[in-house]
Structures are given as C-alpha cells and as structure tokens.
Amino acid sequence: MAGMPCRIDTSAPAAAPSVGPLPEALAWIEGEIDALRAAGLERPARVREGRQAGEVCLDGRTLVNFGSNDYLGYAGDVRLTKAASKGSCAEGFGAGASPLVSGHSQAHEVLELSLARLLGVEAALVFPSGYAANTATIAALAGAEDFIASDERNHASIIDGCRLSRARIGIFPHRDLAALDALLTTARDARRRLIVTDTLFSMDGTIAPLAGLADLARKHSAMLLVDEAHATGVFGARGSGLVEETATxxxxxxxxxxxxxxxGAAGGFVAGNATFIHWLRHKARAWMFSTAHPPGVAAAATRAIALVEQEPDRRRDLVVRAADFTARLRHAGLDIGGAEAQIVPVIVGAPHAAVNLAEQLFDEGFFVPAIRPPSVPAGGSLVRVSLSWLHEPRDLARLAKVLAAHAC
Ligand SMILES: Cc1ncc(COP(=O)(O)O)c(C=O)c1O
Incomplete structure (x- = not known):
C-alpha cells in the first residue's frame, strides 16, 4: 500500500488458541451469540494490516477507507509518529500512574495548555479516552437529586455517563428544542439541571442547534455540556469545533x-473554566483512578493541534467535499437523513440489508461499515461513510455512483 513503509513483526505470532466449549457457568452466552447471529447483529473481529491512510488493508484486501474517523488524515501521519517517539524517549512509554498521583507528565501539561489555547478557554483536562471524559464528567456534574436532559441520539459514552450519575434522566427527541423546553419545565424541582448533547452526531451526521440549546440552558438555569468528538479539528476558523463555528x-x-x-491520536478532554477544571480533578473518577495515557500519545496530540492550526486548508477542503458528496447522494435519491457534515449515513433499515450493502461495497473496493442496533435504533440500520481529507475527489465520485447503484 502506498506510503506504508513498515509492518509490525509477525514472524513469531502467538498461535491462536483453539476454541473450546464454554465453561458451564458461562454456557448461557452461546444462546446470546446465536440470537445475535440470527438477528444479523454478530460483529466480526477484523485485523487491520499496516498504517491506515485514505486506504486500509483488511482481510488481505486494500480498500478505500471510509470507515475511520481520521477526518484530517493525521492518524497515519509520520509527523505524529515522530512526535510520539520523541515524547516517549523524553518521558518513557508508560505514564506509570494516574494523573492524580505521578502520571501527569510535562507532555500532558503542554497538551492541556495547547487544548485550552485552541478552544479559547481557561483550562483543559486530558483523560485516557473521550469515553472516559464523558462518563466521568457527567457523573461528576449530576447526582441523584439532579435532572439530565439528553438528546435521543447522543453517543453511548454520554448515555453511560447519565446512567452512572444516578440522576433523573429525560430523553428528548433529536434536536427538538420545544420538547426540551417542556422537559426542563417538569424538572424545576431538581437540585440542578444538565443538558447534554453531541455537537456533530456520530451516527447521522446532523448538527445540534447550539444557540437554541444555550438559550434554553439560560432560561432554565441549566448547565450545558456538549461533546465535540466529531467536530474538533473540522469546524470553526481555528478548527476548535462547532461551538467556535456557531459563536456559542x-x-x-x-x-x-x-x-x-x-x-489522529488518542485520549479525551474536558475544557472550560479553570475553577471548574480544578474541581473536576477532585471528582472525575476516570481521571483520578485510571492511569494517564502514555506521554508519547500526549506529545503526538499536541503536534496534531499545531497541525490543525497550520493546515486550515484540510478542514476547508473536507467541508466542501462533504457538501458536494451529500448533494450527489441526495440527488441520486438515497436516504441520508439530515446529514450535513463529513459523516454521511445511507439508511437502509434492516441489519441484514446494511451488512449486505457493506459487503457489496467491500467487493467494489470500499470499506464502509454497517452500523446496526444498538448503535442506531431498531429499523435504522445504515452504512456510514466517514470522509477524510485524504480521499481523492474521484474516490468520492465513484463511491457515490456505486452507492446509487446498490442502495436505491
Ligand atoms: C460522540 C462521541 N463521543 C465520544 C466518543 C469516545 O471517544 P474515544 O474514542 O476517544 O473514547 C466517541 C467515539 O466514538 C464519539 O463518537
């Protein structure tokens, strides 16, 4: 594959153990797997070979890669690899402890300062993953006496954070501000109210009405937490996300x-007011009780932030190409819901239909994953196209053509 100079050493692979029967105490799992298989919901464990760029090598085939969140093409960028190795050489590979103890290295400190600068906020706190950042922060902000209003299409890490908090939870229909207003009115008796939302929704590529959400937060004296997982680096003049883009x-x-x-690196973050971040260091359990991510990873993420600042053309190109691609699919009559960014679902309904379409695309040389429940509601299975700056316009044109041929 072009641009893939080295492979991991597989000369002495561990022999795959043979699969034996489940121990009696776990025998019930067999039935669960049979049920998943029958419903078309069994997931393959795929092994990717080599570094991914606009292409990916899966199951021995090189495919155009529409199945990663590498929106700006930095995941396989050698500049991040170099920053990671420099950071690892300086500070060792493992962090050795939670940030609360001795795991917070200079590389993490520099990363937090870089994030705060990029987002234009007072402070940031880095977590081992975005999943950990959401669960820990939501559970810190709300407790049993509180109320959380959550968009029905929020990411699993937001949902799990809500559950972990033990707060009363109200789910509002996707982006429905009137319903949210009504929900918050019923929660006047709660000690505190918290609104939680993705900014760019990960499964359908729609964008949250941030200005309207902020107005409702003001009206109901509620806190507003937004998850910019898919928007960071892509939106806003500085590339900090949709909060910047919408001036909210x-x-x-x-x-x-x-x-x-x-x-293109790893880890999650929370950003905002410095006193809030200081308090979070005492309350966010996934930050307090989990080893900090490796310093080399933090160094790579800091390098990526610098690249986002230095290479604004990547996000501009991506946004333009995404608009062109979604217009092509709509014109071809495909159901892409309300997609308005670089995440484009092609909705087909049944899990088997999504798997079949993904297989047809695989045969045509494209990796486009099938997304099925529980990632999407029952009846809403889809294949999800994630665009990257690395894709050539001709790849996008060909994918649109192939989708139109197979999905209509
Ligand atoms: C909206 C959203 N939030 C959070 C996460 C979790 O981020 P991470 O992969 O860093 O754990 C994801 C990842 O898939 C996501 O899509």
Missing amino acids: ADGVHVRVGTLSKAL
Whole structure:
C-alpha cells in the first residue's frame, strides 16, 4: 500500500488458541451469540494490516477507507509518529500512574495548555479516552437529586455517563428544542439541571442547534455540556469545533472532546473554566483512578493541534467535499437523513440489508461499515461513510455512483 513503509513483526505470532466449549457457568452466552447471529447483529473481529491512510488493508484486501474517523488524515501521519517517539524517549512509554498521583507528565501539561489555547478557554483536562471524559464528567456534574436532559441520539459514552450519575434522566427527541423546553419545565424541582448533547452526531451526521440549546440552558438555569468528538479539528476558523463555528462559547459551560478522531491520536478532554477544571480533578473518577495515557500519545496530540492550526486548508477542503458528496447522494435519491457534515449515513433499515450493502461495497473496493442496533435504533440500520481529507475527489465520485447503484 502506498506510503506504508513498515509492518509490525509477525514472524513469531502467538498461535491462536483453539476454541473450546464454554465453561458451564458461562454456557448461557452461546444462546446470546446465536440470537445475535440470527438477528444479523454478530460483529466480526477484523485485523487491520499496516498504517491506515485514505486506504486500509483488511482481510488481505486494500480498500478505500471510509470507515475511520481520521477526518484530517493525521492518524497515519509520520509527523505524529515522530512526535510520539520523541515524547516517549523524553518521558518513557508508560505514564506509570494516574494523573492524580505521578502520571501527569510535562507532555500532558503542554497538551492541556495547547487544548485550552485552541478552544479559547481557561483550562483543559486530558483523560485516557473521550469515553472516559464523558462518563466521568457527567457523573461528576449530576447526582441523584439532579435532572439530565439528553438528546435521543447522543453517543453511548454520554448515555453511560447519565446512567452512572444516578440522576433523573429525560430523553428528548433529536434536536427538538420545544420538547426540551417542556422537559426542563417538569424538572424545576431538581437540585440542578444538565443538558447534554453531541455537537456533530456520530451516527447521522446532523448538527445540534447550539444557540437554541444555550438559550434554553439560560432560561432554565441549566448547565450545558456538549461533546465535540466529531467536530474538533473540522469546524470553526481555528478548527476548535462547532461551538467556535456557531459563536456559542458564552452559552456552553462544558466542552468535551476526543484526541482520537480528527486529531489522529488518542485520549479525551474536558475544557472550560479553570475553577471548574480544578474541581473536576477532585471528582472525575476516570481521571483520578485510571492511569494517564502514555506521554508519547500526549506529545503526538499536541503536534496534531499545531497541525490543525497550520493546515486550515484540510478542514476547508473536507467541508466542501462533504457538501458536494451529500448533494450527489441526495440527488441520486438515497436516504441520508439530515446529514450535513463529513459523516454521511445511507439508511437502509434492516441489519441484514446494511451488512449486505457493506459487503457489496467491500467487493467494489470500499470499506464502509454497517452500523446496526444498538448503535442506531431498531429499523435504522445504515452504512456510514466517514470522509477524510485524504480521499481523492474521484474516490468520492465513484463511491457515490456505486452507492446509487446498490442502495436505491
Ligand atoms: C460522540 C462521541 N463521543 C465520544 C466518543 C469516545 O471517544 P474515544 O474514542 O476517544 O473514547 C466517541 C467515539 O466514538 C464519539 O463518537
């Protein structure tokens, strides 16, 4: 594959153990797997070979890769690899402890300062993953006496954070501000109210009405937490996300994000007011009780932030190409819901239909994953096209053509 100079040493692979029967105490799992298989919901364990760029090598085949969140093409960029090795050489590979103890290295400190600068906020806190950032922060902000209003299409890490908090939870229909208003009115008796939402929704590529959410937060004296996981690096003049793009920073209290998507590294972050971040260091259990991510990873993420600042053309190109691609699919009559960014679902309904379409695309040389329940509601299975700056316009044109041929 072009641009893939080295492979991991597989000369002495561990022999795959043979699969034996389940121990009696776990025998019930067999039935669960049979049920998943029958419903078309069994997942393959795929092994990717080599570094991914606009292409990916899966099951021995090189495919155009529409199945990663590498929106700006930094995940396989050698500049991040070099920053990671330099960071690892300086500070060792493992962090050795939670940030609360001795795991917070200079590389993490520099990363937090870089994030705060990029987002234009006072402070940021880095977590081992975006998942950990959401669960820990939501559970810190709300407890049993509180109320959380959550968009029905929020990411699993937001949902799990809500559950972990033990707060009363109200789910509002996707982006429905009137329903949210009504929900918050019923929660006047709660000690505190918290609104939680993705900014760019990960499964359908729609964008949250941030200005309206901020207005409702003000009206109901609620906190507003937004998850910029898919927007960081892509939107806004500086590339900090949709809060910047929509000029809603004053109304958004907490910004969560991940370093693992457009930034091409790993880890999550929470950003906002410095006193809030200081308090979070005493309350966010996934930060307090989990080993900090490796310093080399933090160094790579810092390098990616610098690249986002230096290479604004990547996000501009991506946004333009995404608009062109979605227009082509709509014109071809495909159901892509309300997609309005670089995540484009092609909705087919049944899990088997999504798997079949993904297989047809695989045969045509494209990796486009099938997304099925529980990632999407029953009846809403889809194949999800994730665009990257690395894709050639001709790849996008060909994919649109192939989708139109197979999915209509
Ligand atoms: C909206 C959203 N939030 C959070 C996460 C979790 O981020 P991470 O992969 O860094 O754990 C994801 C990842 O898939 C996501 O899509």
